[in-house]
Amino acid sequence: MRRRAVPKEDEMYLGLRDLRVARARFALVGATIALVALLSTVLSGLANGLVDDGISGLRALPITHLTFREGADSSFSRSTLTPDQLAVFESAPGVECTPVGVAFLNATSDDGGTTVDIALFGIEPDGFLAEDTAVDDRIEGGLLLDEELADEVDVGQTLTIPGANASMPVVGFVPAGTYGHVPMAFTSLDEWQRIQYGDDARGRVSALALRVDDGVDLDALDRTAGTETGTREDAFVGSPGYSAETATMTLIRGFLLVVSALVVGAFFTVWTVQRTRQIGLLKAMGASTAYVLRDALGQLAVVLLGAVVVGTALGLAAGALVDDEAPFHFTVRSVATSAVALLLTGLAGGLTAVRRIASVDPAISLAAEQ
Amino acid sequence: MTAPTPQPAAGRPAALELDDVEVAVPDGDGTRTILAGVALEVRRGELVTIAGRSGAGKSTLLAVAGLLRRPDRGEVTIAGRPTSGLSGRERTVVRRDHVAVVHQSAQLFPSLTAVEQLELVAHIRGRLDRAARERARALLAEVGLAHRMDALPAHLSGGERQRVAVARALMAEPSVLLADEPTAALDPERGQEILDLLAVETRERDLATVVVTHDPVTRSWPDRRLELRGGRLHEAGGPGDDGALT
Ligand SMILES: Nc1ncnc2c1ncn2[C@@H]1O[C@H](COP(=O)(O)OP(=O)(O)OP(=O)(O)O)[C@@H](O)[C@H]1O
Numbered sequence: 001m002r003r004r005a006v007p008k009e010d011e012m013y014l015g016l017r018d019l020r021v022a023r024a025r026f027a028l029v030g031a032t033i034a035l036v037a038l039l040s041t042v043l044s045g046l047a048n049g050l051v052d053d054g055i056s057g058l059r060a061l062p063i064t065h066l067t068f069r070e071g072a073d074s075s076f077s078r079s080t081l082t083p084d085q086l087a088v089f090e091s092a093p094g095v096e097c098t099p100v101g102v103a104f105l106n107a108t109s110d111d112g113g114t115t116v117d118i119a120l121f122g123i124e125p126d127g128f129l130a131e132d133t134a135v136d137d138r139i140e141g142g143l144l145l146d147e148e149l150a151d152e153v154d155v156g157q158t159l160t161i162p163g164a165n166a167s168m169p170v171v172g173f174v175p176a177g178t179y180g181h182v183p184m185a186f187t188s189l190d191e192w193q194r195i196q197y198g199d200d201a202r203g204r205v206s207a208l209a210l211r212v213d214d215g216v217d218l219d220a221l222d223r224t225a226g227t228e229t230g231t232r233e234d235a236f237v238g239s240p241g242y243s244a245e246t247a248t249m250t251l252i253r254g255f256l257l258v259v260s261a262l263v264v265g266a267f268f269t270v271w272t273v274q275r276t277r278q279i280g281l282l283k284a285m286g287a288s289t290a291y292v293l294r295d296a297l298g299q300l301a302v303v304l305l306g307a308v309v310v311g312t313a314l315g316l317a318a319g320a321l322v323d324d325e326a327p328f329h330f331t332v333r334s335v336a337t338s339a340v341a342l343l344l345t346g347l348a349g350g351l352t353a354v355r356r357i358a359s360v361d362p363a364i365s366l367a368a369e370q
Numbered sequence: 371m372t373a374p375t376p377q378p379a380a381g382r383p384a385a386l387e388l389d390d391v392e393v394a395v396p397d398g399d400g401t402r403t404i405l406a407g408v409a410l411e412v413r414r415g416e417l418v419t420i421a422g423r424s425g426a427g428k429s430t431l432l433a434v435a436g437l438l439r440r441p442d443r444g445e446v447t448i449a450g451r452p453t454s455g456l457s458g459r460e461r462t463v464v465r466r467d468h469v470a471v472v473h474q475s476a477q478l479f480p481s482l483t484a485v486e487q488l489e490l491v492a493h494i495r496g497r498l499d500r501a502a503r504e505r506a507r508a509l510l511a512e513v514g515l516a517h518r519m520d521a522l523p524a525h526l527s528g529g530e531r532q533r534v535a536v537a538r539a540l541m542a543e544p545s546v547l548l549a550d551e552p553t554a555a556l557d558p559e560r561g562q563e564i565l566d567l568l569a570v571e572t573r574e575r576d577l578a579t580v581v582v583t584h585d586p587v588t589r590s591w592p593d594r595r596l597e598l599r600g601g602r603l604h605e606a607g608g609p610g611d612d613g614a615l616t
């Protein structure tokens with residue numbers, strides 16, 4: 001155990017043979033842990049997928065910070081900024097700043113056949129957001145859509161925003177990503193303001209996209225401008241549903257870990273109690289407590305490792321199967337994290353069970369059998 | 371050759387020595403003395419039987435002699451080494467290196483085949499190599515189980531199980547062999563076979579053997595017959611039958 005992750009014959013003798021002979025019994029607990037691992041894997045893929053769906057577009061923006069109105073909690077919908085506030089940041093040294101307007105809209109094709117939901121980002125065609133992405137000046141008077149929408153609308157089609165009395169041609173597709181579970185779309189800030197405020201925009205925008213040098217006192221700028229600046233990642237929580245989804249996923253995965261710890265703990269407690277006499281016998285034969293513990297932990301590790309590997313593999317397969325219907329996205333890191341967490345909690349549960357090995361009295365091997 | 375106060379044969383110090391061993395167990399509000407000053411010396415190559423009514427403390431005596439239980443008073447010396455001052459870990463090592471126990475109901479590990487029961491002994495000592503595997507098979511052949519090497523305990527008869535247990539005890543190459551009613555679960559004939567086996571191995575391997583048994587004694591053994599009565603060992607069935615060994 002100290003030298004290898006997987007115990008070998010020379011370190012575990014009885015434990016391996018118990019596994020072989022009591023196969024059915026260990027298969028049962030192994031299958032339970034494998035199912036938990038399967039669920040954990042699927043959930044980690046789903047959690048990742050949902051997160052991506054919520055903020056992949058935001059994550060792809062070439063910015064370090066976002067500035068919202070004070071109290072907006074990183075929500076574009078709740079935030080409106082004026083040119084005065086923009087000016088505070090524009091004049092600050094070490095800060096690159098460009099305004100953005102964001103609105104969740106649905107747009108209908110002119111033939112009325114297609115309606116799409118979009119997160120419409122209005123940006124300045126000569127600002128760094130346009131310069132450092134695939135977005136270009138086609139957005140003046142036109143719409144650049146996330147490539148996901150290429151299946152539903154064509155370049156050249158005109159999309160109408162009902163209620164805003166605005167229509168724009170689709171000028172192209174870019175790998176923009178999604179925000180708030182809908183595909184992002186870009187247009188010019190002017191166009192966005194017209195859609196949002198008609199003729200009465202007065203320079204209002206939703207937020208400011210920043211690129212900030214180290215050491216800039218953003219708090220001071222926020223105090224002056226009455227704004228709230230956070231990192232791009234801080235802004236993820238403002239994506240509709242983001243907090244609720246991640247909290248739910250974390251809760252479910254936490255529950256799964258607790259369940260697996262309890263299952264493993266309960267199983268190995270019963271197993272250890274049943275083996276009390278054998279453990280006493282081992283000690284009577286001269287085995288140290290460390291030897292017996294190593295044997296039991298090796299056995300536990302084999303069961304856990306086997307179950308988690310099988311369950312995780314099945315989870316990945318299940319995720320691949322339903323990939324088209326649900327927003328699954330597996331990353332090596334999150335799958336590994338969930339598998340390792342499961343191993344550790346299982347080990348913790350098993351440890352509480354095999355701990356009692358230390359207190360088994362070798363003399364019971366001589367006591368009359370019950 | 372047996373005397374109330376046995377003198378170790380020349381150049382043959384006792385492999386097992388109990389001196390003034392006392393054990394009391396909790397009983398109701400107070401305690402009850404089970405062993406009240408037990409003294410015993412067993413030399414290598416010597417087989418001693420201990421009889422006594424149920425509850426007399428025979429198993430307790432073996433537990434003390436096998437370092438499975440600390441006496442409340444007295445000294446247990448194994449292979450010349452006094453053990454009362456040893457830590458639990460040190461006692462485990464002495465037990466591992468010098469003592470083997472054969473239990474009443476064989477007490478085999480259900481998931482190990484006959485030969486694996488023996489290999490485990492070597493594994494515990496960190497010496498499960500080719501030689502050890504060969505020795506395990508040779509020992510099983512010696513107790514007449516050459517054809518049952520790979521059988522699990524569930525598929526062995528009571529007598530076969532007990533033979534495996536004896537072979538497993540021998541695998542440890544002990545100097546002290548303790549057997550607690552090794553025949554209790556067997557019919558008289560099978561029981562006698564086990565006792566004979568223990569007697570033969572005691573001679574051949576130069577063991578200091580203590581067997582708790584009620585069975586009638588046959589052939590050339592035991593060297594000494596003792597009875598545990600009133601918390602002390604007495605000579606049984608010979609001259610000086612009621613004399614306590616001190
Ligand atoms: N840990 C203990 N706690 C309380 N009483 C004990 C303990 N160990 C042994 N005893 C008591 O000590 C007495 C002797 O027990 P022991 O098992 O040594 O007897 P025995 O001679 O082997 O009997 P048997 O022939 O039935 O096996 C019994 O009355 C038993 O109940």
Ligand SMILES: [Mg+2]
Binds near residue numbers: 428429430550
């Ligand atoms: Mg007994």
